[in-house]
Amino acid sequence: MPKQVILVRHAQSLGNAGLRTTNPTGNILTEYGRQQAEEFAATIKEAPDLISWSSYIRTMETAAPLARRFPQARTEEWQDIQEFTYLDPVRCFNTTPEERKPWVDSYWNELNPHYNDGNGAESFADMIDRARKLLRHVRERSENSIFIFTHGQFMESIKILLEYPDADYAQLMRIFNEHDRGKKVANCEILRII
Secondary structure (H helix, E strand, C coil): CCCEEEEEECCCECCCCCCCECCCCCCCECHHHHHHHHHHHHHCCCCCCEEEECCCHHHHHHHHHHHHHCCCCEEEECCCCCCCCCCCCCCCCCECHHHHHHHHHHHHHHCCCCCCCCCCCCCHHHHHHHHHHHHHHHHHCCCCEEEEEECHHHHHHHHHHHHCCCCCHHHHHHHHHHCHHHCCCCCCCEEECC
């Protein structure tokens, strides 16, 4: 059987629904998101060898129905596949996406791949390094079928790395921004990377 590695964006979260959130890791699924996760799991016909998710609750909640459907699959929480947190989480505490919009716009207008907004944030270059690390990691894994529950911006970073493997950080950030920064990656959308 040929190896397949499939990234899955988490189902609809409170933040996706435009609601107030307190921190990136604790942004949970909405009721509709839980339904999306169940529906996604029902579409998978063969048991994966491995189901993994980021340390963010919404990815674990999205992966849970698939893990229940295929209890024989190995399950793991993976570090370094979390969403791109480029704004200082303390400043963003208890805000809505609309309230964060001026900060978001300011960040992306600068297009500085090495800028870090504060404690708990990361630079664009940091996220790209995490994405490169994941690509190396999955190639080394022995499992043939891997489902990785992750996040839209992280998935977009993987996609542009595969399309532009020789681009530098500044070029990748410009391309990433032109691709709407992962905003077009739908909840429960998949990206086959192998």
